[in-house]
Amino acid sequence: MPKKYRAKRLSQLNEKLNYDKMDATTKQQYDEYLTNVRISNSALETVSLKGKHKKRQEERQNLILKMYDLGQEIKFIATVIEMSEKEVIQILRKMVKIFNTNIFLPGK
DSSP states (O other): OOTTOOOTTHHHHHHHHHHHHSOHHHHHHHHHHHHHHHHHHHHHHHHHHHHHHHHHHHHHHHHHHHHHHTTOOHHHHHHHHTSOHHHHHHHHHHTTOOOOTTOOOTTO
8 A cells, every 4th residue: 555645544454455465374373463462451451550549549548647647537537538437447557547446436
């Protein structure tokens, strides 16, 4: 296909035409290559999403800690962060900020 043509998806058409010219073995190898590329891209995307999720969790934990250090009540922190009071307490205990393990949730 001449390079002067610039229509959308011409490269895909050109790739398809080249694919149709391949012998069976080459097609199989090319298909396996494309499958491996898709698997690699999927794995990279998964790692990226896990990293973003972990970063978001760390940001929420830091915000909980900062609000607690500023004297905010656990009930208020839980409301702002959109977590249960129990989850907030667990995070604070994990971060070694609550030394009193006898904190009771209201109504429990």
